[in-house]
Amino acid sequence: MEFRVLGPLEICSDGRTVPVRSGSQRALLAALLLSANQVVAADRLIEIIWGSAPPNSAEANLRTHVSALRRLLQASGGGPSPLLTRPGGYLVQVEPDDLDLLAFDALVREGRRALREDQPATAVRRLSRALALWRGRPLEDVVLHGDGDAEAARLAEVRLGVVEDRLRAKLLSGDLADVVGELSGLVVEHPLREPLWALLMLALQRSGRQADALAAYDQVRRVLADELGADPGPELRRLHQQILTGDPALTAAPEPPPSPAARCDLPGDLSDFTGRRREVGRVLADLAPARGDAPSAMLISAIDGMGGVGKTALAVHLAHRLADRYPDGRLLIDLQAHHPVKAPLSPSDALEKLLRAAGVRGEQIPPSEEDRAALWRATLTTTRTLVVLDNATDSAQIRPLLPGAPGCLALVTSRRRLGGVDGAQHLSLDVLPRAEAAALLEQIVDDARPSREPDAVTELLALCGHLPLAIRIAGSRLRNRTTWTVAHLTDRLRDTRRRLTELRAEDREITAVFSLSYQCLTAPQQRLFRLLGLHPGPDIDAEAAAALTGWPRSTTEDLLEDLLDVNLLQQPQQGRYRFHDLVRAYAADLVAEDPDTTAALTRLFDHYRDTTATAAALLAPAEREQRSSEPGASFTGPDHALAWLDTERANLLAAAAHAADHGWPGHVRDLSGALARYLNARARHTEALALHTAAWSAARRHDDPVGAGHALHDLGRVYFFLARYDEAVQHLELALHIARRVADRTGESHALNGLGYALWRLGRHDEALTHLARACDIAEALDDQIGLGYMTCALGGVHNDAGRPADALVHLERCVALTDKTGDQFTRGNALGLLAQAHDHLGHHTTARNHYREALATSRAIGERAAQAFALNGLGETATATDSPTAALTHHQAALSLATEINDRHEQARAHHGLGNAYQALGRRQEARPHWYEALTLYTDRGAAEAARIAHILAT
Structure with missing residues (x-):
């Protein structure tokens, strides 16, 4: 089986063409053949086939196309398919004779070797055979994206270089007539390609046509002036002078002497260079103007990234990929921004090195930086030269080093983002996927x-x-x-x-690597970098960083941006900063000996404690009573406070864990208390368990019985929300015991209230009412209006479950009135839901529906997700009761989805119960039964009284 890509894509087997009709499969095969015998990563194939906006199912589609193409190749070849799967990608395995591109490369290597070894006739034969393999523009009938398209364009450039080498070999062989004829057509097709004009002038001169050779020079000079506003390059100017003077070297020399700038300083490409397909494709796409014959401006690609991310390796790899486009020189200079011993090169010193590399003699290099920069630009005028400016300090260092001539390319690498380089294409290099x-x-x-x-x-x-x-x-x-x-x-x-x-x-x-970056920082930048190593969370904002340093926010934010500019910090989103994990470890090592660590962490924990308390107070005014801290940052309202808590949650929990483990018991206690309502509302129960357990342990270690009691109460509430009611009772009873022992009357009332809730869910209604009544007595004695709201809400819920909705209304209406005074929206949302339930039990369905809707809106506004599930289930039950079972299905499904997401097993059971009832009302009992069975299982698992009701339904 033979494959052809140097023209339309073709597969030939036993003399017949094998059609590949799918456009995506043709692009897949083309991409694999362009990298024959090499693994092509799946993500690169996706980009080549579908471009920058692949379909959501791209990975699955790719696998389908691979399977289909593999079957086609296997069936057509009569043997194992050459398309193989490898870790991370795929490859096509072919012999050099089976792919025209590989055969072309081999013949070109042989021909150029023969040319170097002064065997022009052999060179002409090899290079002619290579060019005969071309049938048109590479893959002209295949749509490729990204670096696939760039690779096809590169091959066209390679072919033109081979054409030039073949003509040079024919010129050496004395075949002047054919050379002149072919070159006369090529210079019309590529009027700005100076090597072609040089060969034509030399061929005309050797044919005894000096006047025509000089006329050719005048013609190219006018073309370059009209198109580029530039004069011919040094090679053409030198050849023109030789023709004018009749230099005998023209008849003895096989070709014009090479340009002094035609040198390559690039180190070898890494043999194990892997990945970066997307980045390579992006740079090649950005440099697309360099493919044509009339570049309009010098191109700049600036690659930045943290130390060790592979900037230089990528730049060198790109330079090798682009080498054929820049025949006049590939230069590289290390600007030494982060050298362990040497200072960064000054622009003047760098220019001297570059000028010498470009062939300028030392005595011709002027002393001033400005004159050196002018000479550098003049030397590269009309050339196609690639310059790698590696390891740059900043924009000021590299601006004088930029060539400035159309047709040149500067690849710049730096650990700093070089925003001061006008016209540059910027690529910030991240770690590898x-x-x-x-x-x-x-x-x-x-x-x-x-x-x-x-x-x-x-x-x-x-x-x-x-x-x-x-x-x-x-x-x-x-x-x-x-x-x-x-x-x-x-x-x-x-x-x-x-x-x-x-x-x-x-x-x-x-x-x-990190040390070299750190040493280049100013003293304030170094101090901030070290102190950030103390931060226990995944990221940080300017306010928290300012707390660490003790400096004003504006000063700290400027320094954070400085660290971001030199890629010692990352910015996952606006206003937030984080370390790479290894950089974090380096900063933590540096700060270990810093004398300011205790004070810095105390300031940070103060900031988190106080700001959390302020946010919690906006969401639940009850938190005002629990906090013992100063007001933290100001918020515009509950929505702002809730958004801040959502954003900082991981940091707050990490700070509390660190505080618990390293001797800040007061901070972990306060964070535990302030976050309790928020974590319950957001159903972050696993995180809440860890936080409150840490607070309980810290309180016991530091002999803080009040703190221990509050943590036990919060643990009991979490177990309540997890429907682990027996464990909730155990923790709340212990909290009650501690509160009575230390005469903490507020703690006692809250523990009694929590016990009332847990016993209510266990169906122990009389015990629940007893505990809640005692809690109310204490709250009224303390004038604790917010606490009283909790307790009257629970009393209403117990009476509802006990089948006394009229009694429930009394307590719940009192609760709603209390929340009007206190502003406690958490309790209000719960109370409105229970009030709606009481009205529903009394047959007041319209009133119930209105209260459920208000409960849902209130709970959504404060992010209380469990109350939302309760209200949605209530709307479903009301709809079923009013002969709207279809609407009931919608409400119960929404409730089930939310309750499953937050792992609220009580509301899951209630949703399944409601779905069963709705399907029954629709006459679809077979669909109802699975939901009733699921509800029975959930109710039975937690010992809920509703289990008996479901069992009765299923038994009838």
Whole structure:
């Protein structure tokens, strides 16, 4: 089976053409053939086939296309399919003779070698055979996106370079007539390609047509002036002068002498360079104007990123990919922004190095920076030169080094975002995605261990933060220690105290990379960087960072932006900052010896405690009574406060855990109390259990019985919301015991209230009423209006469940009136739902529906999700009672979805119960029974009294 890409895409088998009719499958095959015998990552294939906006099902579609194409190739070839699946991607395995592109590359290598070895006749034969393989524009009948399209365009440029080499070989062979004729057509097709004009002038001169050679020079000079406003380059100018003077070297020399700038300083491309397909494709797309013959401006691509992310490797890889477009030189200079010993190069010193590399003699280089920059730009005028400016300090350092000439390209790398470079295409390099990181590790280790331990590989990559340098070091350690498993190295890296020291191999270590960035910071930037290493949460805003430093917010925010500019911080969203995990570890090591750590953490915990208390007070005024802190940040209202708590939740919980473990018991106690209502409302019950348990442990360690009692009460409430009522009773009874022992009357009333709720759900109505009555007595004695609201709400709920809706109305109407005074929206939302339920039991369905709607709106406004599920179920029950079972289905389904999401098993059971009733009302009993059975299971699991009612329904 033969494949052809140098023209329309073709597959030939036994002399017949195999059709591939699907456009996506044609693009898939083309992408694999362009990288024949190499694994092409799945995400790169998706981008090549569908572009920057693939369908949501792209991965599944890709697998389907691969399967279909594999079947087609297998059926057409009569043997195993050459399309193979590999970790992270796919490849087509072909022999050089089976793909015209591989055959072309081999013939071109042979021809150019013959040309170098002064065998022009052999060179002409090889290069002619190579060009004969071309049938048109590469893959002209296939739609490719991203770097697939760029690769096809690159091949066209490669072909033109081969044409030039073949003509040069024919010129050496003395075939002047054919050369002149062919070149006369090519310069019309490519009027700005100076090497073609040079060959034409030389061929005319050698044919004895000096006047025509000089006329050709005049013609190209006018074309360049009209199109680019530039003069011919040094090669053409030198050749013109030789023709004018009849230089005998023209007859002796096989070709014009090479331009001094036609040199390559690039280091070799990494043999194991892996990934970055998306980034490479983006840069190539950004540089699309360089493909044509008339570039309008010098191109700049600025690549920034943290140390170790692979900026230089990407720049060098891109330079090699683009080398054929820049035949006049590929220069690279290290600007030494982060050198362990040397200072950064000044622009003047860098210009001297670049000018010498471009062939300018030392005595011709002027002393001033301004004159050197002017000479640098003049030297590269009309050339196509690629310059890699590696490891730049800032924009000011590189501006004088930019070539400025159309047709040139500057690739710039820096740890700083270079916003001061006008016209640059910017690429901020992030860490590798999981698939590319795994592929890099496999390439470096170069044995089967990674494939045998996929879970260990995933953890190893996470511990390396998917940072290419860290992965390279880890991979090198595995490659050099063949007895180690991936899991063994993972175990060594798991210890955060030694992770950075483990990530070193020979002369490379992660710590050194970060240290060079840190040393370039100012003293205030260094202090902020160190103190951020103390922060226990995943990210931070300017207010919290200002608390850490003790500096004004504006000053701290400016410094945060400075650290962001040099890629020591990341910004996942506006106003929020975070470390890469390994940078965090480095900052934590630095701050370990800082004398300001205790004071800084105290300021941070004060900020979180006080701001949380202020936010909680807006959502639930009861929190005002519990906090013992100063007012924190101001909020515009409950919505703002709720949004802040949602954003900071992970940080607040991390701060509380750190405070509990490292000796700030008061802060963990206050955070536990302030966050209790919010976490319950958001159904973050697992997080609440961890927080309140930490507060309880800290209170016991520091002999704080009041704090211990409050934490036990909050734990009991969480177990209540988890429908683990027996555990709720245990914790609340212990909280009650402590409150009575220390004469904490408020704590006693709240514990009694919690017990009332739990006993209510267990169907122990009389005990519940007794506890709630005692709680009310204490609240009234203390004039605790908010607490009284809790308790009257619960009293109404118990009477509802006990079948006394009229008694329930009395308590619930009193509760709603109390919330009008206190503003306690949490209790109001619950009370309105229970009030609606009481009216529903009394047959007041219209009133019930109105109260349920108000309860739903109130609960949504404050983010109280359990109350929303309760109100939705109530609307469903009211709809069923008013002969609207279809509407009931909608409400109960919404309630079930929400209750399942927040793991509220009581409302799940109630929703299934309601769905069964609604289906029964619709005459669809077979659909009703599964819901009743589910409700029975849920009610039975938690010992709820409703189980008996469901069992009775199912028995009838």
